[in-house]
Amino acid sequence: MHNNQPIGLFDSGIGGTSIWKAIHQLMPNEATLFLADSLNAPYGIKSKDEIIALSCKNTEYLLNLNCKIIVVACNTATTNAIKELRSKYEVPFIGIEPAIKPAALHSQTQKIGILATKGTINSTLFHNSLQQYQNVTFVEQIGHGLVELIENGQINSPEMFDLLNSYLQPMIASDIDYLVLGCSHYPYLIPQIKKILPPHITIIDSGEAVARQTQKVLQETCGLHDLTTPAEQIFYTNSQSEVLQSFVGPNYSVFPKKF
Numbered sequence: 001m002h003n004n005q006p007i008g009l010f011d012s013g014i015g016g017t018s019i020w021k022a023i024h025q026l027m028p029n030e031a032t033l034f035l036a037d038s039l040n041a042p043y044g045i046k047s048k049d050e051i052i053a054l055s056c057k058n059t060e061y062l063l064n065l066n067c068k069i070i071v072v073a074c075n076t077a078t079t080n081a082i083k084e085l086r087s088k089y090e091v092p093f094i095g096i097e098p099a100i101k102p103a104a105l106h107s108q109t110q111k112i113g114i115l116a117t118k119g120t121i122n123s124t125l126f127h128n129s130l131q132q133y134q135n136v137t138f139v140e141q142i143g144h145g146l147v148e149l150i151e152n153g154q155i156n157s158p159e160m161f162d163l164l165n166s167y168l169q170p171m172i173a174s175d176i177d178y179l180v181l182g183c184s185h186y187p188y189l190i191p192q193i194k195k196i197l198p199p200h201i202t203i204i205d206s207g208e209a210v211a212r213q214t215q216k217v218l219q220e221t222c223g224l225h226d227l228t229t230p231a232e233q234i235f236y237t238n239s240q241s242e243v244l245q246s247f248v249g250p251n252y253s254v255f256p257k258k259f
Contacts, residue, residue, distance in 0.1 A: 003223035006031035006232070007214065008067030010058035013041035013151045013239075014247045015185025016073030019096060022207035023071065023214055024233065030224065031231040033065055034073075034248075035259065038239030042147035043076040044117025044183070051119060055081035059089055061259045068222040071214055072096060075183050075206075076119035079126050092221050094214045097129065098182035099204045104133040106202075107178050111137045113171035113201075116182025118142045126182075139174045141167045143183060150185045153243050161192055168196045181205040188247070 007030055009020055020034050035058050037043075043051050055077045059070055071094045072078045072085070078095035086093050098120065103112045120126050121140055130138055149160050171179065179201055181187060187205045197203070218224050225231055236257040237244045245254045 001223035002226035003068050005066045005068040006033040008033050008062030009071040009073045010035040011074040012043035013038040014244050017247045018187040019073035022211040026211040029227050032233050034235045036237040036244050044119040048080045051080040052084050076117050079120050079123035092217050096206050096210050098180045099206045100129050103178035103180050104136050109175050109177045111176045113139045113176040113179040115141050115143050120182050139171045147185050179203050
């Protein structure tokens with residue numbers, strides 16, 4: 001079974017491009033359509049009802065463009081809205097959650113740091129995930145201000161380094177050996193984070209796991225691209241297109257859109 005309709009992805013901004021990159025690397029022949037809702041970023045400080053409403057808006061926009069599957073490339077939207085999305089729409093959904101399981105299974109110190117948004121850390125889905133690992137100590141930190149700096153292209157700024165340092169030092173002092181990145185924006189901070197963390201601490205994000213799950217669900221449900229027609233990679237943003245362009249590179253088309 002083949003299906004040449006695009007994979008739809010949405011995020012509260014440009015962070016979800018880290019998920020898009022993992023999907024595109026695994027399935028380069030698939031068409032994709034990425035929606036960057038940067039005008040409403042960050043989702044992590046919004047109420048659950050606001051996050052659900054924005055997630056429905058984004059989903060309907062992508063469905064109107066004939067997307068065959070929706071990847072919720074945002075931890076906050078997944079943990080707060082995916083249940084409602086799956087009950088409201090018939091299209092398959094792929095969510096993204098902090099990769100707690102591999103960290104918990106491999107940690108030697110049984111102490112794991114989690115850097116995530118307020119919306120993710122305060123969600124029921126996140127807390128239910130933690131309850132599965134009673135023998136592990138989780139050192140949680142809300143990444144106040146990180147998404148805003150990333151959205152403004154300030155990844156390598158002194159302000160970013162100072163913020164990260166203030167968030168990570170208590171985790172280092174707590175003897176963590178894994179750091180779980182609980183926001184799709186945060187993989188772009190890995191070079192900065194590595195300057196702060198000792199080399200024995202492993203950093204985990206969800207990109208590859210989400211890509212594999214997307215491929216699996218496509219094979220089981222709506223089908224993969226048939227490879228006979230070119231597959232477009234299209235990006236829409238309702239904010240500064242040049243910032244999104246800088247994250248995806250010059251080879252892809254970024255379009256400003258109102259949605």
